[in-house]
Amino acid sequence: MTSNAPCANPTKVNSNTKTITIVTTVIPTVSISTTATTICAGTNLTFTASPGNGGSAPTYQWKINGTNIGSPSTTATFQ
Numbered sequence: 142m143t144s145n146a147p148c149a150n151p152t153k154v155n156s157n158t159k160t161i162t163i164v165t166t167v168i169p170t171v172s173i174s175t176t177a178t179t180i181c182a183g184t185n186l187t188f189t190a191s192p193g194n195g196g197s198a199p200t201y202q203w204k205i206n207g208t209n210i211g212s213p214s215t216t217a218t219f220q
Contacts, residue, residue, distance in 0.1 A: 167194040171201075187218045 143153050170193035177186055192199045203210050203217035211217055 169194045169196075169199070171195070171199075183220065185218050185220050187216055190215050 142156070172191045172193070173188050174191065175186055175188050180186055188203075190201050200213045201215060201217075202213050205219070210219075
């Protein structure tokens with residue numbers, strides 16, 4: 142480090158080396174799947190969310206027409 146202060150003495154100092162690690166930005170994604178191949182009226186349908194780049198503990202909030210339903214979970218069952 143170099144000082145530009147007029148009365149600095151010394152004007153240059155050294156310190157311990159510090160390493161900075163730069164981590165690239167990741168974009169989180171989610172895939173939603175169901176095992177059902179046929180959907181009938183009145184039948185429950187379960188969806189499962191699988192995260193990509195979601196960190197160590199991603200959370201989810203399922204919605205129907207913009208309204209939160211159920212507790213945050215990787216699965217949601219709808220009828």
